[in-house]
Amino acid sequence: MKHRGDVMKMLRWIEKALKNVGAKTELCETVTQNYEKGKTISQPPTLLAITGNDSKKKTLCVYGHIDVKNAQIEDGWVSDPFIMVQRNGKLCGRGTTDDKGPILCWIHVLEAFLKMKVPVPINIKFVIEGMHEVGSQGLNKLIVSKRNTFFSGIDYCCITDGYWLGTMKPCLTYGLRGLCYFTVEVIGGKKILDSGLFGGAVYEPLHDLIFMLNSLVDLNGDIDIPGLDKDIAPMTPTEESLYKHIDVDTEEIRRVLGVPKVKHEDCRIDHLMSRWRRPSLSVHGIEKVPSDPGVHTIIPNRAIGKFSIRIVPDQKPERVKEFVTTYLERLFEVRRSPNRMKVKSFSFRSPHPNSYLGYSQIQSNKVGMSN
Amino acid sequence: MKHRGDVMKMLRWIEKALKNVGAKTELCETVTQNYEKGKTISQPPTLLAITGNDSKKKTLCVYGHIDVKNAQIEDGWVSDPFIMVQRNGKLCGRGTTDDKGPILCWIHVLEAFLKMKVPVPINIKFVIEGMHEVGSQGLNKLIVSKRNTFFSGIDYCCITDGYWLGTMKPCLTYGLRGLCYFTVEVIGGKKILDSGLFGGAVYEPLHDLIFMLNSLVDLNGDIDIPGLDKDIAPMTPTEESLYKHIDVDTEEIRRVLGVPKVKHEDCRIDHLMSRWRRPSLSVHGIEKVPSDPGVHTIIPNRAIGKFSIRIVPDQKPERVKEFVTTYLERLFEVRRSPNRMKVKSFSFRSPHPNSYLGYSQIQSNKVGMSN
Incomplete structure (x- = not known):
């Protein structure tokens, strides 16, 4: 700003x-x-x-x-x-x-x-x-x-x-995954409480939020939301064959990103598909709770988790929203917490497919973004 | 500051x-x-x-x-x-x-x-x-x-x-729970990544951290760390009988805190014991990830969770540290994440019991704090 x-x-x-x-x-x-x-x-x-x-x-x-x-x-x-x-x-x-x-x-x-x-x-x-x-x-x-x-x-x-594929290979992007952005907020009481006085006596919003964010992905970090994979355009033989000819070195990508390991390190096709044609879910941050260094012994009275799902053809933002919201609401019922929960969704962008990749359905592709 | x-x-x-x-x-x-x-x-x-x-x-x-x-x-x-x-x-x-x-x-x-x-x-x-x-x-x-x-x-x-018990009743504190403070950090790569480009291709540190923080407590928000209840001083009949005479209105406490419900709302003895003689675990904040309003589409390359456990006689900070560290390390192995994890523990304070409460062992109670 x-x-x-x-x-x-x-x-x-x-x-x-x-x-x-x-x-x-x-x-x-x-x-x-x-x-x-x-x-x-x-x-x-x-x-x-x-x-x-x-x-x-x-x-x-x-x-x-x-x-x-x-x-x-x-x-x-x-x-x-x-x-x-x-x-x-x-x-x-x-x-x-x-x-x-x-x-x-x-x-x-x-x-x-x-x-x-x-x-x-x-x-x-x-x-x-x-x-x-x-x-x-x-x-x-x-x-x-x-x-x-x-x-x-x-x-x-x-x-x-x-972007480039690695450091030596420019990359022509034929399509872009879409974005469905969500916040999930858990609200407890009106005040921030001291954990020495009230820890154990109240239902902590951050406990609830962490439970729900954790339920979005499986042990491997892959999406675990029922229904979300329903609408994904099936892979056509033509599309699959295209990946065979894309030359990419996953070890080089790993080194450039500086991560200890990339997913599907030993299968470059799976690696590329995980970035290009499969949805993924990232948690971006937690709002309303301390993020500065130092010792805090408070019980935050509310907490907002931010996450987004990158979507691919033929996933529709509205359907994704429905799957996510339904799932989070059901989860919160399972938890039986007396706190309040609010799911908000915004910043929807449809995926931008290009017929070249063989997606089964070509969506209207306006300039920049479609929504 | x-x-x-x-x-x-x-x-x-x-x-x-x-x-x-x-x-x-x-x-x-x-x-x-x-x-x-x-x-x-x-x-x-x-x-x-x-x-x-x-x-x-x-x-x-x-x-x-x-x-x-x-x-x-x-x-x-x-x-x-x-x-x-x-x-x-x-x-x-x-x-x-x-x-x-x-x-x-x-x-x-x-x-x-x-x-x-x-x-x-x-x-x-x-x-x-x-x-x-x-x-x-x-x-x-x-x-x-x-x-x-x-x-x-x-x-x-x-x-x-x-503090007072509610708004009408002053409260004499005969003992204080101790504090064991922890941070658990998960470190992935060297860079913050864009979720559009790399979501789905890397193991996200925040996913790992949320998984581990979630495993610290059960669905009810109560501590779920193996061994942690081992050393708690057993309740003596004398101690238990003391609670019977403490007059407290859980509904009034609920109203003052402004929470939708307190734990053990219908049993004032359980409510007080959850605050006074049972350990509790609170998550206080998440460091190194965005906590400001607005849309972030990043994948944080590291995340630090902060939590503390309020401990009671005869729990020893060193033993609590061991239980927590062992558990988190085992959890991280289960997850099989390639990221690095560090548990740090600090700000230890032993509980301050008073013989009046009938705790089985009276610890040396120095002025202010014992550690």
Whole structure:
């Protein structure tokens, strides 16, 4: 939130760089952003830019973002993440890969065409935003409002926020898993209590919450929610055969991620499928309970767990919501806790399949996101 | 930490008030406090004071603290917790009950004796500190260093930081449960990962941690750690009979705590025993994972769970540590996660029994804490 000024600076820098290679640009003010309950803040505008306007050429829409998630040196950075340094011939800093570097590549390409006096073979429309890491609030609205103007006549989209398979192999993303985000809150009493005085005498909300979060996955960390696998598009022989030719080194991926082991380490096909065509569930954080260092002996009177499920064709967000909510409500009944429980679901995005992967059903694939 | 100045102001205020009723006072500088790893800060001094020095009288040592835990209006306060207001004939504000009000009572009592020109029937030694809520760091050292001077010749101790049973009944505390504090940390890789890219492909530390925290208690929230009940002093008929005469209204307690239900609501003896003579386990917070509002789609690369067990006679902290550590290590093996797990234990305090409660073994009960 406090870095909004830096985001604006960066947007203006990119705008200038795009103008220098001949683009027509526009900074589109979007609406206010919901921050906390009842609190709103003006969000950074979205930068739209066009180079080329030749109706005989195809038009490509390029998406990129210049904001980043927060980072601290404690997260495992070798140097201050917000000061770019050159290390082993690479530029290292927060956002160099995700996603400022890739945006810069487009600008360099256009500059090269310009300098060589070679006409660019396509028209390009850029959508550069500064709200990606907080759910692209406002982007949908902008796209809808300009669907007959800026966003019309687009032949292809390129989300320039992808990744490489390992360190040596660029990766073309043909589809993206969707997202169903949930919070589950357990509310006990009105006060935070002292565990010395009341531990053992009350039903602790955090005990309840941990029980429920634990029931979402099995011992292996895989989803354990009844019904959730029902709608997944069956694997076709064509799709399966595609995976056989994808060259990937799971040991290299393991090393790059710095984890002791990746899932399906000895089967690269299963490994890729676990990332690309199977749903997964991650727990992201716990709200309303202390997360700072030090000794706390309190019994929190409420606790909010945050988790999300990455969904794949043909899973429908609404159905996923139903399975998750039903399951959590049943679980809470089993526990017979007198506390209150609330499940909230938001930030739904359908998966973005591409026919190339052989998914049985191709969904309407709007620009950016479908919901 | 930023309120250290207020703590000092309060200590000086109390010192002046005690001097006004004839006490000899001393502000004892204690050592620096460990805050975070590698960070220390000077801690507020401990105020020692003596009134009366008559060797024919008994000497009482009174303990109190003037610091408070943090509080926010969101925790359920009707008005700003740090601005004292009068409501329904009561003075409301953070620390009025715990523990500034009770300290003030002693000063008022001494003032009354003074004004009525009646000699105080006992000598009183005061120990007033400003570090209670962060584990009384430095207090032990001070007590040991002054055991042959200030802390010698004490006949009774009164910890003036007690509570009432409900709203109408003051409560004399004859013993205190001890505390065994633990952190359990699960460490995966070196980086925080994006759940869209890697959800399903890695073993998530938070999944592991939640599994382990959930295994500490049963469906009812009661301790489920093998062996932990082994050493608990058996109930004697005398002890059991004492509970029969304690008048307490569990419904009133429920209402005051603002919880939907207290444990053993229909059996006041069981309710009191669950708070006084049975161990309990509370989970206090989760470190290293997001706890702020908003949508996070990260996979935290590490997570630290904090929990503590309130222990009772004849449980020994070292044995409790062994049971907990052994259990967590076995659990982690069952889970077969490739992540690393670390159990740390600290802040041990033995229970403080009093023979009055009939515990089978009376432990050495030093001033303040025994460890």
